[in-house]
Amino acid sequence: MINDLKIHNSLTRKKELFKPINPPFVGLYVCGPTVYSDVHMGNVRTFMSFDVVNRYLKHLGYKVRYVRNITDVGHLVNDADDGEDKIGKKAKLENLEPMEIVQRYANGFHQVMDMFNTLPPDIEPSATGHIVEQIEITKKLLENGWAYEKNGSVYFNVEKYNKSHEYGILSGRKIEDLQSNTRALDGQDDKESPLDFALWKKASDEHIMRWPSPWGAGFPGWHLECTVMSTKYLGETFDIHGGGLDLKFPHHECEIAQSVGATGKSPVNYWIHTNMLTVNGQKMSKSLGNSFLPTELVTGNHAMLDQGYSPMSVRFFMLQTHYSSTLDFSNEALKAAQKGYRKLANGLKTVKKLNFAQDEGSKNEQVINEIKQACDNCYRSMNDDFNTAKTIAQLFELLKKINSLHAGQLKYSEIGKEVFTKLVNTYQSFMVDVLGLKEETPAEVHPIIEALLDVYKKAKAEKNYAQVDEIRAVLKSNKLLIKDMKTGVDWAYEE
């Protein structure tokens, strides 16, 4: 099963069998955020998608080194020579040190990632921590003849590179098309061609973020950091590189050119690109002003939101769609997801209470096969390019069996201990370990709820229906409900 993982490779545009370079080790690099403002839900979607990639690879037994960078310099507001650094601009605006800006939004980013239950990367390098390496690779590219210096800046010569290599190999672009379509931006006089991109840029006098270099005071170009940091921690060629679809061109295309130019090797075996989150059919982005902040979504404090949605509901909502499809944000869809998630979360709670017992049932081959199939399908679905939507469908099938056992509609003896164990283990591991969906009510309150249930049971036995209804009401006001079953009484998260 472990060898059956297939990944849609953006580079070849095909689904390919995943073969790590050096198993069981896997190198995974994902382009992280530029920390100049709060991350929005679109950003979150990408990192959540790769969180599942990371989790599933680990679940399969791979030793993953997950590297996700923090961009804290070099990302310019535009491509002009006087283009401001995003972080430097914000620092000036708020009268703070650039590193204060970086720290503030990096902290916020980590809080958000934690809220959505994404595992931290194994290495989280920052661009400013790798200035020396970026200068070194720039020197190398100059030595190798792929770059040129002009007025204290260094640019990559795309046209020259394209003569012997394929510049548009990842994004499917032809350099001729790019040339005819490139807009003439102001202030690009230093470049020999508008297609060329900066490796190192000269810092103007008012530019705050600056480092000494062989070409004078300046700062690294945006694309360079990922090349340097992925190479440093994962090697000149590594397994998987991911990022949002909008980074495919030019960012990832430039990364390939830089690596090939510096080492002669193609840097990445499998490229994965995640699709965009949309609002009313349009890409969520800060510039369009249609973005939601995670806190707004959770509290419901936004003009377009009817109510708040819990982090796990949102996580479930996003995983119901394949990462390569656009996902549209709407109240209706989120409400449906909230209910679906609660149902699955209740299953997580229920499954812990199940204890196998030899009861009066006899083996039911049909049910046994249904359970086995659904369990296997969890792996098949994830192996099919991390198809979380299909996996979730399987979990709902397993959930039905779990609930049937709990309510006594299905007998333990009908499925046998082995299949029961498989059912429980598969449900838990795919929910918690692979998809990262956890219960949201703190475990500490569970005993209190159970104590209240004891009172409820007693009142019921005494046919004290006034008190029975009262207890129901109390729990309901706390978003919990009581389940009266033939086999006993239990509680669940309200749906």
Next chain:
RNA sequence: GGUCACGUGGCCGAGUGGCUAGGCAGUGGUCUGCAAAACCAUUUACAGCGGUUCGAAUCCGCUCGUGACCUCCA
């Protein structure tokens, strides 16, 4: 304008040649002090037109519509 995607039932969304996706909503039933939950059953599909094929939501062509990238973007 160039390049590339996408268009599935009331809603959200899997599915890439024959086999029930799934969730939400709806309907009927079992259960129940009444309910709820749970389980069982069930209704509504593949943008349009043409082609390939024994057979297409799935492949090909055209039309219409939507979006992304081409400039910063996850």
